[in-house]
Amino acid sequence: MGCSFSGLNALYDAVNGGGEVWINDNRFRIVRQLGEGGFAYVFLVKEVISDPPSNPGVSKKFKDSSHISDDGTYAMKKVLIQNSEQLELVKEEIRVSSLFIHLNLLPLLDHAIIAVKAGPDQSWKHEAYLLFPVHLDGTLLDNAAAMTAKKEFFSTSDILQIFRQLCAGLKHMHTFDPPYAHNDVKPGNVLLTHRKGQPPLAVLMDFGSTRPARRQIRSRSEALQLQEWAAEHVSAPFRAPELWDCPSQCDIDERTDIWSLGCTLYAIMYGVSPFEYALGESGGSLQLAIVNAQIKWPAGPKPPYPEALHQFVTWMLQPQGTVRPRIDDIIIHVDKLISKFSH
Numbered sequence: 187m188g189c190s191f192s193g194l195n196a197l198y199d200a201v202n203g204g205g206e207v208w209i210n211d212n213r214f215r216i217v218r219q220l221g222e223g224g225f226a227y228v229f230l231v232k233e234v235i236s237d238p239p240s241n242p243g244v245s246k247k248f249k250d251s252s253h254i255s256d257d258g259t260y261a262m263k264k265v266l267i268q269n270s271e272q273l274e275l276v277k278e279e280i281r282v283s284s285l286f287i288h289l290n291l292l293p294l295l296d297h298a299i300i301a302v303k304a305g306p307d308q309s310w311k312h313e314a315y316l317l318f319p320v321h322l323d324g325t326l327l328d329n330a331a332a333m334t335a336k337k338e339f340f341s342t343s344d345i346l347q348i349f350r351q352l353c354a355g356l357k358h359m360h361t362f363d364p365p366y367a368h369n370d371v372k373p374g375n376v377l378l379t380h381r382k383g384q385p386p387l388a389v390l391m392d393f394g395s396t397r398p399a400r401r402q403i404r405s406r407s408e409a410l411q412l413q414e415w416a417a418e419h420v421s422a423p424f425r426a427p428e429l430w431d432c433p434s435q436c437d438i439d440e441r442t443d444i445w446s447l448g449c450t451l452y453a454i455m456y457g458v459s460p461f462e463y464a465l466g467e468s469g470g471s472l473q474l475a476i477v478n479a480q481i482k483w484p485a486g487p488k489p490p491y492p493e494a495l496h497q498f499v500t501w502m503l504q505p506q507g508t509v510r511p512r513i514d515d516i517i518i519h520v521d522k523l524i525s526k527f528s529h
């Protein structure tokens with residue numbers, strides 16, 4: 187077994203062959219695949235209730251959670267672990283995901299790491315299973331792409347309400363003790379749920395790159411180490427300038443996320459990060475466009491977003507991290523825009 191199998195086969199192989207998986211004391215039936223990432227597959231699963239319950243109350247954390255779904259469906263992420271470094275990364279993702287409890291941050295409900303015999307040499311490999319509430323309306327990226335295809339756009343009011351919720355989730359992380367940076371804020375990491383008569387619910391997910399935010403860089407080698415880490419963990423079009431070209435003497439903080447937040451607000455409006463847009467079809471260096479904070483706005487009458495939103499994005503895309511606004515400043519400003527543009 188390994189990456190050559192489809193996710194579903196791998197899962198059936200790994201777990202007793204019946205399309206079912208146990209996570210600690212709870213049994214789930216796999217309904218379908220929802221998505222996939224680098225080394226992960228995400229499935230829609232439905233809890234199988236045994237009669238009588240096999241071991242009631244043992245998996246306490248999950249059973250006590252306020253996120254038990256009405257119809258027993260959840261999202262289960264299966265992570266294929268190739269080596270000890272990946273095992274440590276998954277353990278860190280599990281640790282960090284368990285820290286935050288906030289309406290706009292996807293909670294980890296339960297998890298299990300198992301060892302399986304795999305591959306032609308039947309060597310031992312690890313697999314991790316992470317259980318989350320499911321959001322079936324897709325990510326902000328999926329929604330923006332579907333709308334662009336239909337030549338539709340989010341209203342200014344919906345954009346501000348979605349953005350406000352992301353800020354609320356990030357504020358929880360940025361004001362944690364110690365403060366955490368999400369490090370991968372982008373439309374593909376925001377799950378949306380449409381609600382009748384209300385703006386969509388926005389939930390920030392994927393804490394695989396989340397780390398304590400504050401780092402003191404005091405040498406060339408520390409700067410290079412940070413750049414290397416960022417190249418692997420922070421999506422390039424949304425990555426802050428100081429993570430591309432880090433000075434040998436500097437203090438990095440959670441404002442790397444504010445840069446990504448600015449790119450995300452742009453992408454909710456125009457479908458791509460501002461720096462992907464700046465490069466256009468002619469190509470060029472993404473890094474150069476980012477460190478020069480080269481922002482271009484799509485021309486044309488549609489979509490008709492107010493200039494105040496453009497200025498808001500430009501404010502967040504301040505190339506110098508130390509003078510970039512903090513999440514509290516952003517929230518004050520977005521609340522003002524909400525009262526101005528929402529009716």
Ligand SMILES: Nc1ncnc2c1ncn2[C@@H]1O[C@H](COP(=O)(O)OP(=O)(O)OP(=O)(O)O)[C@@H](O)[C@H]1O
Nearest residue numbers: 220221222223224225226228261318319320321392
């Ligand atoms: N709770 C959920 N509800 C519905 N769909 C989900 C859920 N979690 C993840 N997905 C889907 O699965 C996809 C991959 O999930 P996720 O981003 O957690 O994986 P990843 O391996 O960390 O991805 P990446 O390589 O982009 O970092 C998401 O883009 C989304 O489409």
